[in-house]
Amino acid sequence: MDIQKLVRDCLKGKRQAQQELYATYAEAMLGVCYRYTRSMHDAEDVLQEGFVKVFHHLDQYKQEGELGAWIRRIMVNTALNFLKRNKKYQDGMFFTEEYMHPVSREETTASVEAKELAELIRQLPQGYQVIFNLHAVEGYSHVEIGEMLGIKDSTSRSQYARARTLLISWMEKLAEENKNIRYAGK
Amino acid sequence: MQENRFEKKVQQQMEELRFRPSAAVWERVEDELSRRRRRRRLIYVSIAATLLVASLGGYRLYTHENDRSNRINPVSIQKNTTAPAEMAAEKHRQSVPAENTAPDVNSNAATVKQDAADLSKTTSQDKTGKHEQMKPAPATDRPAVMADRRSAVKENDVAGTGFTQKQNKPAPDKKNATMAKAGNREQVNEKAKLTAEKINGAQKEEKEEKGWQASRENKEPVAKPVTGNELATAQQEENRNDSTQHIAIAATDGQPGQKEADLSAADTAAVAAVEEAPGLSQPAAYKIKKRIRIGFEVSGGISQVQNNPLGLGGTKDAYQDAYTPGFSSSAFTYPASPVRPGVAFNAGVTLALPVSKRSTVPSGLYYQYRSTNTSVGYFLDMAATVNNGSFSNNVVNGYYRARQQSPYTNRYHFAEIPLTYQWQINKGKKWPLTWDAGLSANYLLATNAVRYDTTQGGIYYKEKEGFNRLNIAANTGLMLNLKRNGKIKWSAGPALSFQLRELSNDKLYRKEYLFYAGLRMRMFL
Numbered sequence: 001m002d003i004q005k006l007v008r009d010c011l012k013g014k015r016q017a018q019q020e021l022y023a024t025y026a027e028a029m030l031g032v033c034y035r036y037t038r039s040m041h042d043a044e045d046v047l048q049e050g051f052v053k054v055f056h057h058l059d060q061y062k063q064e065g066e067l068g069a070w071i072r073r074i075m076v077n078t079a080l081n082f083l084k085r086n087k088k089y090q091d092g093m094f095f096t097e098e099y100m101h102p103v104s105r106e107e108t109t110a111s112v113e114a115k116e117l118a119e120l121i122r123q124l125p126q127g128y129q130v131i132f133n134l135h136a137v138e139g140y141s142h143v144e145i146g147e148m149l150g151i152k153d154s155t156s157r158s159q160y161a162r163a164r165t166l167l168i169s170w171m172e173k174l175a176e177e178n179k180n181i182r183y184a185g186k
Numbered sequence: 187m188q189e190n191r192f193e194k195k196v197q198q199q200m201e202e203l204r205f206r207p208s209a210a211v212w213e214r215v216e217d218e219l220s221r222r223r224r225r226r227r228l229i230y231v232s233i234a235a236t237l238l239v240a241s242l243g244g245y246r247l248y249t250h251e252n253d254r255s256n257r258i259n260p261v262s263i264q265k266n267t268t269a270p271a272e273m274a275a276e277k278h279r280q281s282v283p284a285e286n287t288a289p290d291v292n293s294n295a296a297t298v299k300q301d302a303a304d305l306s307k308t309t310s311q312d313k314t315g316k317h318e319q320m321k322p323a324p325a326t327d328r329p330a331v332m333a334d335r336r337s338a339v340k341e342n343d344v345a346g347t348g349f350t351q352k353q354n355k356p357a358p359d360k361k362n363a364t365m366a367k368a369g370n371r372e373q374v375n376e377k378a379k380l381t382a383e384k385i386n387g388a389q390k391e392e393k394e395e396k397g398w399q400a401s402r403e404n405k406e407p408v409a410k411p412v413t414g415n416e417l418a419t420a421q422q423e424e425n426r427n428d429s430t431q432h433i434a435i436a437a438t439d440g441q442p443g444q445k446e447a448d449l450s451a452a453d454t455a456a457v458a459a460v461e462e463a464p465g466l467s468q469p470a471a472y473k474i475k476k477r478i479r480i481g482f483e484v485s486g487g488i489s490q491v492q493n494n495p496l497g498l499g500g501t502k503d504a505y506q507d508a509y510t511p512g513f514s515s516s517a518f519t520y521p522a523s524p525v526r527p528g529v530a531f532n533a534g535v536t537l538a539l540p541v542s543k544r545s546t547v548p549s550g551l552y553y554q555y556r557s558t559n560t561s562v563g564y565f566l567d568m569a570a571t572v573n574n575g576s577f578s579n580n581v582v583n584g585y586y587r588a589r590q591q592s593p594y595t596n597r598y599h600f601a602e603i604p605l606t607y608q609w610q611i612n613k614g615k616k617w618p619l620t621w622d623a624g625l626s627a628n629y630l631l632a633t634n635a636v637r638y639d640t641t642q643g644g645i646y647y648k649e650k651e652g653f654n655r656l657n658i659a660a661n662t663g664l665m666l667n668l669k670r671n672g673k674i675k676w677s678a679g680p681a682l683s684f685q686l687r688e689l690s691n692d693k694l695y696r697k698e699y700l701f702y703a704g705l706r707m708r709m710f711l
Contacts, residue, residue, distance in 0.1 A: 018219070022212055031203035044211050051211075052218045074567070077583075081569040084581045107192060114199040136193045137200045148568045150642050164192070 092126020110175035128163035487704015489530035520644035528557030554600035563587030588644030596635035
């Protein structure tokens, strides 16, 4: 599939090309939206809003980087806007400033499936969830996260360390449960 | 590096995370895209329709004025003309043998006279005696052709139309004319036009008839009809006055021996159709002056925001006074960039209602473009919470850092309806100078203007809702009426406009008023 041609056709307003572009990236992008929200319904709302933005601002895509990465950034920003705008999530987006932050050096050998890991991430407190997603999955630095959320980078670091510790413990617990289930099944 | 190993593993697993969205998502995306496209199309169509309606209105008014002018002046006057009756006779003579010339002339003249006679029934007589040139003149060195007609008619009614008998009868009215009714004016114009065509055709053959006329010079002298030169003079007078369609058919006395001359004079007067009846033409002219005139106006200049609605102080200290670093979590807050003047222009349709000899009330509908220039930093397509100088927080999607890195133009698009009083300062008619002042209602159609906030070290963000949609402006200016080009009147001069309501609806700190200065040009059809 020629992505450049697809983009050109989308810019011309061809509905078929837009649908094709949507079909190409919708599943992966719903996975992104799902990690930031609490329900699939909210994730689909974010996905819809994000794709409208994608088609509206497609002329700004320089065709230098990968289109998927560009769409992903839009989805992440749309998700953050959604969280800040939606009352259901607003309380969780309050970040307390912490000047002393622990450095999480924990490591785990526990192995869980992708969907299980996503569910664990979504069960983190709202602030932890957002910062963990931004840093661990999207790859933003703490300084960038600080700018995006309007918080200090040290706050981002401390929140991330707590999220990481919590997630590792949950992963280990889940892996243990899965192991027990498998033994019980045998 | 241990940390990186965990993150890489998580990242890899999350890359694989996929869910199939429901079909409703794409439908909603499609609906939203269609809605946006329709909205954009509607804006374009609205602009095009407005321009079309304005153009059609202007064209309609312009053509209407032309129609009126054509009705008033149906006869094209040639400089060197002869008596219309003679010309009509000459035209007819071309088609008959030489020996029958005189009766034929009479016949043709009778036809022309019939038109005139009909006209005389429907047109008014100037009872003030203004049309003295229509009365029988003493013997001239060039007697009219009519002198010979009566005898010719008596000998042989060649024309056989019956008109000749009618011509020989004395006029029923001693004054030989009737007052025109207002409802018959159109009919009069039509007839005058038809008669004029006949005469114009006859004029072409005038030179060939010189000898024929000379042979009749010794005949009975009769009243001299209005000559072409007199017609031309009257026509010019008519044009100069820019007056209306009052046609006064001058009538003769109907004295014995002057009947043909009377009819000839009536012919001529009908063709001329230019004499004004003072008692009738004055009110009509007054009505025209009171009519609303339509025109177009364009204006170009600069605009700037200022702290005081009627001051010219700019916004030098506006942001510095308004914002002090404080609640931001960042260590350093970039100050707002200075605001510089930008390009501005107006364009629209003007309607002017004359209220007195030297004053009018112009109004209309204008499109206004205003802009200011500033500097912003790089753009971040992400959310930020701003306080707008108040205690309520708003979330904005995307913002510029407040660093003076690249120029940015704040653009404002307004629709304006002004109401102005325009007064002519001097009494001169050649170069009338007018001063105008008034108020206008401005509606903000769209803007891309950015607002400053101290959050996250100082940012600029777009928020259309942060601006007052409806505004009031005080306008003033001078206009010099330039030379008239045909029917179009041009005028030009400087203009100032001060918005009286704050541009921003941020009541706590920011005081910004738009100011405009420029040159405008107005054209009235």
